[in-house]
Amino acid sequence: MKNLNVDPKSIKKAIICKNVNSTTINEKINKTHIPKAGDVAIFRVMEIGKHTRLQTIGGNLKHILPGDLIMAAFGNRYATEQLEGYVPNSYQETYHILGQGGAIGVLTSIHKKLEDVGPTSLQLVGYVVENECQVINTKYLGYDPLPSSHLSINSSPQIILSLGTSMDSGKTTSAAFLARGIKQAGKKAAYIKLTGTVQAKDKSMVRDYGAELSIDFSDLGFPSTYMCSTEEILALFEQLLSQVKAIRPDYIIVEVADGLLQRETNALIRNARFNKLVAGVIFSSSDSISAISGANMLLSLGYNVIGVSGLFTTSPLLVKEVSEQSNHQVLDGENLMSEEVLKTLTHALNHGTIKREMASAV
DSSP states (O other), X not given: OOSSOOOGGGEEEBGGGTTOOOOEEEXXXXXXXXXOTTBEEEEEEEEOOSOOXXXXXXXXXXXXXXXXXXXXXXXXXXXXXXXXXXXXXXXXXXXXXXXXXXXXXXXXXXXXXXXXXXXXXXXXXXXXXXXXXXXXXXXXXXXXXXXXXXXXXXXXXXXXXXXXXXXXSSHHHHHHHHHHHHHHTTOOEEEEEOSSBSOSHHHHHHHHHTOSEEEEGGGGTOSBOTTOOXXXXXXXXXXXXXXXXXXXXXXXXEEEEEETTSHHHHHHHTOHXXXXXXXXEEEEOSSHHHHHHHHHHHHHTTOOEEEEESGGGGOHHHHHHHHHHOOOOBOOXXXXXXXXXXXXXXXXXXHOHHHHHHHTTO
């Protein structure tokens, strides 16, 4: 350790810092360095709020207590059911944990259900550096980012998007169920979570359900993708695609976080290059009217909507409403996990009938 008398073994390292090997801390630049998303630092826990545990190496959760030291990275967060926060453009007396995978910033807003709890607050101890003053940044640590212009269109493997109306609408569950169904049918699926805030739960779930390979943006060092440019996300997508294509999957399931109106998601689905890469979409929703309106929005943008799924499918009444008020195929968990889902995919992806028939009706 440089400049500080800190035992490296006492530091709880967040999963976003899994590829950071330096133990050199420089506290002299705390007030002069303007942090960027991905910059790594050591923080002291001051007060426990919403986040009581930190996701560490291997996805294990460790409890954190006042006085603990953690290694984490600056990152923005957009979470409609939880927190909104940003990387500050100047030194702050107090920082906050925005995500348990190690995204740190300054809170801007919090969901009303969490107002009484508040955020977990931190104090900056010092930046993690190499060569004494070069702040380590996790983004693409050990990788050379590919320009998004490398994105190419080919027929195999086919890319299936898992999109939804909002946070917690069932996108990851739909992706996991679909991975299970593809495996049951004797085919190979890979999973990419392209956007969101670092935490290993989603990719672990889809892997456990049957994805041969399950990776996300944080594997390339992104604490989150909130406030990234579309070009940066497309470059990230190309890097992730190159990794999953190495296992030669039949299908690649790609989840894009949050809802269709969220900043990065909305920009991606309106991007022509991204659109052309996508063979079809499974759209998840928590209610019937948003299932229909969201799927129709995707049709209007030229996407092939394979079916609608998500939380609403647990209610027979909501399923009935969607079935009676639209031509969208409802895919519940049983449908998606059955080997018969391969017939649904083959029909929709080979013929594109859903997209062509429904686009004119939007």
